[in-house]
Amino acid sequence: MSAFFGDSGSDCRTNEGVSPLKVRTTQKRRIIADVAARVGMWGATLMVMIPIFLIFYYIAKKGLPTMDWEFLTQSQPFSMRARGGGFVHGLIGTLIMVGLAALISVPLGVLGAIYLVEYGKGRPLAQVVRFFSDVMTGVPSVFVGLFVYTALVIPYGFGAVMGAAALAIIMLPIVVRSSEEMLKLVPRELKEASYALGAGKWQTITRVVLPTAAPGITTGVMLAVARAAGETAPLILTALGSLEIVTKMVGEPIASLPVLVFTGARNPFPAGQERAWAGALELLLLVLVFTLLARIASSRNKLQQ
């Protein structure tokens, strides 16, 4: 570090030998560098703000005209070319699959987090689980789709359960790691108070630790749900799509909002593209609702304040 600041020439002993003019020019260069860096940081931030506004502006602008009551309550017409209809079958499919995925991944993930915090502390196995949970969050979602395709779709066919399985695998590591962070924040004093009253470990966890961490866990779950609701690639490989509302869970392809937006974006007809825009708006709102719920839960989280 000293080498870096060495050129400042502000050391009082050497200062006397240096002409005041030279001192001023090095000072000037330093100040110019500082100003340039600040401008760069402000500039970078402004640059990043641009696409944010562009995305939200255009999704609203192009989505709103098509997003009417019919769009929200009707299924797609058989032909992409035809106007009218909507994506209600996709919305229902998304809600079914995300709901099922949450039913699988939330209990599993929270229990896994309890293991990491309460039982596995300091053990190598817990360290390994923690590390691979992190790694698993980085697995491409399309690969998860391929896995569920080979493991479940080939023997049982496309369906809501297969899509949900893929989404659950994507959610699981997020739930594990976020729940773990929250469980870690539960004060030791509360657990000790419970143990001192003669509670067992199981009772302490279910009656004190989990309720105390619940708002924080909810935040993590909501963020995982938001992520899953927007996933497209794994559903192309596991749920495929449909033109109507599907209620059968296994063996029948089922539509979802993201896949409908994807197929709409790739089709050449204006009517189909318009529906895709409205679908994108609907999907974005759905995802934002879940992120908003996450924010609300986290504002109720006393552990983080």
Place this chain on the structure above:
Amino acid sequence: MSQEPAFSVRDLHVSYGGQPALKDVGMDIEPCKIIAVIGPSGCGKSTLLRCFNRMNDLIPGAKITGEVLYNGQDIYAKDVDPVTIRRSVGMVFQRPNPFPKSIRDNVAYGARINGYKGNMDELVERSLRGAALWDEVKDNLNKSALSLSGGQQQRLCIARAIAVEPDTILMDEPASALDPVATSKIEDLMQELKEKYTIIIVTHNMQQAARVSDKAAFLYTEVNETGKARWGILVEYDDTDRIFTNPRDKRTEDYISGRFG
């Protein structure tokens, strides 16, 4: 005075991860008395207290040898479940630690986990009265315990402890986080509780120990030659009057008179 002791401690040694924390403690504790455990910080007062309800078991790497007889039975015997001891030996902690639940649920917690089937409202009222808190909270039983003041929270923690009807209450510096008014309320309460419960209190406050306790145990830190390992020993255990007016041991006298610590 010839009463059978509630606790007898024999040759008690405690270590954490191989480091000794407490060595060779032996003492008898008579029922329905207040016993103060005093000594300089880091001398193992809390460690000793946590031996009476096996709370040390929760700390990874803790090792306890020797005997702690509770009504004549060794609570460290192999076939004893530590959970059951904690139902008979309650504990109040340094900082008030109510659960983030309602006042009622806090008091009822111990009874619920122990499968209590009786009248819960009655139990809650009795416990809160026992902790001298009932009049202050009786209209707000469903309010969050966290909305109470520090002193009220600590009395709530006492109510929570006595709701499971223990016969001993361990108190780990129960008033150290409280203001003087709240402290004197807790001290008055202790005098009432002593009618029914044996109380063992850790305190760093000499005046408090002298005011409230019947007997006092003085712990002191010993350091080995290298100066790296340190552990607590029991120097003196006697009637409080005697400890504070005429201690046998020089170290006790030095500590009481404020020469170190």
Place this chain on the structure above:
Amino acid sequence: MGERRDLVLRGGLQRLMKRGAGRLADPVFAVVTGIAGLAVLIILAYMVVVTTYTAVPVFRSQGWSFIFSTDWSPSEGKFGAFAFIYGTIITSLIALLIAVPLSLGVALFLTEIAPRWIRGPVAYLVDLLAAVPSVVYGLWGVFVLLPGFLQPIATWLSVKLGWIPIFAGPATGLSFFGAGVVLAIMIIPIITSLCREILKAVPVGEKNAAFALGATRWEMIRGAVLPRAKAGIIGAVMLGLGRALGETIAVALLVGSRAQVTASILQPGYSMAAVIANQFQEATGDHVSALVGVGVVLFGITIIVNVAARVLVWRMVES
């Protein structure tokens, strides 16, 4: 109450010996949570085994040409995935080139120089970018960003700088460049938020020491913050890279879906994830195995990048 009191009060010592059903609950619960913890490892391992097993026939029949050949003709049973691997790497590199300086700029802005009132809203907006589903990025990229913004830039580049091979025209719109730009927008929030956490972890004492030596803010950042945060920032960048490598839908919509290897980033290409999403529905037999094989290669690359990134970030956060 009386009966219970008898049990609890002194004398009821049998109670110390056993707790009935409650005694069983603790170990059972411990085992259940342990299994749940293991689930992550089991699923991850099972994913690798099942997919690799499915892809083995194609790996066998194609040999090394699966990775090094560009000839991908399912009808003739030829599966050379090099064009997809190339496209994945090129688009991700373009994304990093754009996203890293911007993300670092935003992260430094938020941690070091931003006025207090602006930090919350800016951080919130950047996080909002992370919440947008990739299919929405893709749709927006194809119909708004590409015609309105990227096409003019690409045309200009090909006209003015076309003599440099990487900018050789004609600029087609759907291209490595377009996919890379949208990927950059997608990974900016990830890299930014990780960098922010890492920058926040730099001890205040070291910063103040630099100020005390008379450093300007930028000198303090270069001298005290960046050297400290270097490993963590590289980790954050690699996590962003991992995300870019595996991103499917936005790339599938923007990259142009042509299996070719060209030096010019303004030409259409393909990527591993995109070919899986595009061809899976009409694939049968060996074609399916080949696509699964592409997935396995993609998985391998992202896992290496992710593990390396995690190790770097973990070291930084632990120390």
